[in-house]
Amino acid sequence: MAKRDVPLRWDRKMQQRLARGEAAALGELYDRFASLVHGLAHRVLDDERAADHLTRDVFAHVWEHPDAYDPRQGPLRTWIATLTHRFAVQRLRATETAALVRGGPGTAEELETKVRHASVAARADYIVQSMPAPLRAALELAYFQRRDYRQTAADLGVTEDEARRRLRLGLQLLATARDAGTAPHPPGAPPEYGGAA
Amino acid sequence: MKAYDEDDGNGEYGKHDEYGEYGKHDDHGKHDEHGEHGEHGAAESTGTGARIPLPRASVEDGGRVLPDPAPVALEHQVLTSLLGAWALAACSAQEAAAVDEHLGQCEACADEALRLREAVTLLQRPESLDLDPALRTRVLDGCLERRPPRIPVPGWATSYDAETARLDALLQDFGDAEWHAPVRLRWFEGDDTASRRTTVAGVIAHLLTVDGTVAVALGLDDPLGDITAPTRAPAARTEAYWRASHYPPTRAVRAPWREQSHSIVRTVAFTGDAGGLPVSYGDFELPLRDAMLDRAFECWVHAEDIAEAVDYPYEPPSARHLNGMIDLAARMLPGALAARRRAGLAAPAHRPHLVAAGEPGRSLRLEIEGSGGGEWLIPLDSPGAVGSTDHEVAHVALDGVEFCRLAAGHVSPVEAAAGQVGDREAIRDVLFAAASLSRL
Numbered sequence: 001m002a003k004r005d006v007p008l009r010w011d012r013k014m015q016q017r018l019a020r021g022e023a024a025a026l027g028e029l030y031d032r033f034a035s036l037v038h039g040l041a042h043r044v045l046d047d048e049r050a051a052d053h054l055t056r057d058v059f060a061h062v063w064e065h066p067d068a069y070d071p072r073q074g075p076l077r078t079w080i081a082t083l084t085h086r087f088a089v090q091r092l093r094a095t096e097t098a099a100l101v102r103g104g105p106g107t108a109e110e111l112e113t114k115v116r117h118a119s120v121a122a123r124a125d126y127i128v129q130s131m132p133a134p135l136r137a138a139l140e141l142a143y144f145q146r147r148d149y150r151q152t153a154a155d156l157g158v159t160e161d162e163a164r165r166r167l168r169l170g171l172q173l174l175a176t177a178r179d180a181g182t183a184p185h186p187p188g189a190p191p192e193y194g195g196a197a
Numbered sequence: 198m199k200a201y202d203e204d205d206g207n208g209e210y211g212k213h214d215e216y217g218e219y220g221k222h223d224d225h226g227k228h229d230e231h232g233e234h235g236e237h238g239a240a241e242s243t244g245t246g247a248r249i250p251l252p253r254a255s256v257e258d259g260g261r262v263l264p265d266p267a268p269v270a271l272e273h274q275v276l277t278s279l280l281g282a283w284a285l286a287a288c289s290a291q292e293a294a295a296v297d298e299h300l301g302q303c304e305a306c307a308d309e310a311l312r313l314r315e316a317v318t319l320l321q322r323p324e325s326l327d328l329d330p331a332l333r334t335r336v337l338d339g340c341l342e343r344r345p346p347r348i349p350v351p352g353w354a355t356s357y358d359a360e361t362a363r364l365d366a367l368l369q370d371f372g373d374a375e376w377h378a379p380v381r382l383r384w385f386e387g388d389d390t391a392s393r394r395t396t397v398a399g400v401i402a403h404l405l406t407v408d409g410t411v412a413v414a415l416g417l418d419d420p421l422g423d424i425t426a427p428t429r430a431p432a433a434r435t436e437a438y439w440r441a442s443h444y445p446p447t448r449a450v451r452a453p454w455r456e457q458s459h460s461i462v463r464t465v466a467f468t469g470d471a472g473g474l475p476v477s478y479g480d481f482e483l484p485l486r487d488a489m490l491d492r493a494f495e496c497w498v499h500a501e502d503i504a505e506a507v508d509y510p511y512e513p514p515s516a517r518h519l520n521g522m523i524d525l526a527a528r529m530l531p532g533a534l535a536a537r538r539r540a541g542l543a544a545p546a547h548r549p550h551l552v553a554a555g556e557p558g559r560s561l562r563l564e565i566e567g568s569g570g571g572e573w574l575i576p577l578d579s580p581g582a583v584g585s586t587d588h589e590v591a592h593v594a595l596d597g598v599e600f601c602r603l604a605a606g607h608v609s610p611v612e613a614a615a616g617q618v619g620d621r622e623a624i625r626d627v628l629f630a631a632a633s634l635s636r637l
Contacts, residue, residue, distance in 0.1 A: 021347030024463040124319035149282040168281030175316035
């Protein structure tokens with residue numbers, strides 16, 4: 001837990017600075033989280049401009065409501081990922097619904113399926129980014145570089161047992177992306193963004 | 198350079214095809230059926246196994262026809278530990294066969310196997326992480342419009358804020374190869390170009406130490422720490438820092454550089470209207486607001502050096518920021534001209550026109566075209582004189598980015614693509630003076 005205290009101190013400090021109205025703090029917040037926010041938004045919306053807009057909305061929300069973050073609930077990063085996810089899914093559902101109303105192709109059921117898949121894909125991205133680095137490294141070798149677990153073990157300088165353990169644990173974490181509720185999230189019931197780390 | 202090579206992205210995504218559409222995973226609820234199978238005994242348990250998609254062929258096995266691998270006898274615990282590797286097709290054919298066989302008999306493992314194999318379909322290459330650098334300004338401006346800041350970043354510090362953020366984004370995905378890529382820093386000294394070899398990490402160390410002069414002026418810690426430099430001059434500080442370490446700088450230099458640049462922006466915001474605070478560069482001083490522009494300019498110039506070294510594109514600053522940098526260089530030109538004159542490198546001032554401070558004098562019209570451009574009248578005979586259209590003796594036209602490259606010592610004054618009309622000696626002196634603004 002001692003390790004977690006340092007980032008949480010940063011999180012609290014950042015919240016205070018945002019609340020105080022420090023423009024420089026907003027810049028630092030952007031520098032730290034923009035690629036996370038934009039990446040998740042893009043995974044859900046699959047559109048560069050829409051992801052840009054969503055990034056603006058998320059940072060505006062944080063800047064206007066810094067007190068909405070409760071450090072006791074977890075890291076700022078998790079809160080921002082949760083916000084992004086919720087805003088992005090809302091936006092996807094709104095634009096898809098509007099297209100449907102205008103007589104676009106598809107059914108309401110297909111729309112929900114699309115929203116659900118986008119939502120799970122974004123959560124999976126976040127889980128991969130947030131999982132402990134050794135697990136991520138093992139998955140990357142085994143999946144993207146197509147190394148078998150023995151080669152993975154050799155590449156990482158760990159035992160074969162450990163390589164197997166990391167691959168299994170990494171996938172177990174990733175599998176939780178499907179577990180969180182994928183129905184529209186009522187406020188106060190965000191998707192499970194905390195579980196991975 | 199990126200963590201994942203986009204080129205083979207399609208090939209990798211293709212691997213998902215054998216699992217079919219994502220839609221097929223919707224029957225998640227059918228998990229429950231595994232339980233029923235279990236109750237009905239072993240006879241139906243093959244049905245459980247069949248539901249699990251076939252493993253991917255690993256690269257080594259691809260294309261080769263393998264004999265039916267004889268399952269090896271493995272303990273339950275070992276088989277369980279193999280499930281992750283099995284789901285990723287990252288175990289041997291014998292092990293995979295042993296797991297397959299085991300899944301027909303063990304309900305718990307079959308459930309987990311299905312779950313892990315579905316998880317594999319969620320592995321995706323990260324999308325390109327390159328954010329549009331202009332997005333930062335748009336997002337921040339949008340926020341500040343909605344809720345005006347109580348402690349704003351002064352206008353003269355925004356280009357430093359933006360340029361350091363842009364460079365940091367460039368460094369984001371650098372691996373060791375990029376950090377140690379050779380960079381040749383170039384500048385202009387006397388009438389010649391000078392250069393110094395270093396690495397990408399060495400360039401960041403250079404920015405850290407020279408930004409440190411601003412940090413010190415603001416009362417922040419000096420990044421040199423216990424290292425003593427003979428003077429405050431940027432080159433002296435940088436060389437002292439490079440020398441003090443037994444090892445060449447590494448990627449570890451990024452965090453202190455970024456932390457310091459954030460601290461500088463934060464501190465100037467708190468000092469409010471302290472733009473006039475003097476910042477010492479050893480043999481000269483700049484007021485804080487100009488020192489921040491200078492640091493923004495250096496940050497961009499060296500970001501270009503780095504981008505070039507790793508063969509990556511890098512755009513010039515936004516028009517507003519570029520204009521501020523050009524304006525600083527234009528304002529520094531009369532002083533640079535006087536210094537070159539004192540050193541015997543420029544033609545002597547014209548006596549009849551030697552003017553008192555604040556009086557109009559012989560001038561050169563510097564016309565900067567393109568993004569961030571404008572017009573500046575450069576007084577030629579004294580730094581204290583005021584530029585005057587009535588005394589205009591020459592007219593030089595340059596592209597904004599070309600002018601900045603000249604002022605950075607990256608283009609020689611002889612080769613700079615400049616449209617020229619009028620007094621050739623005055624033009625030569627001004628172009629050389631612009632180049633002399635550069636330094637390590």
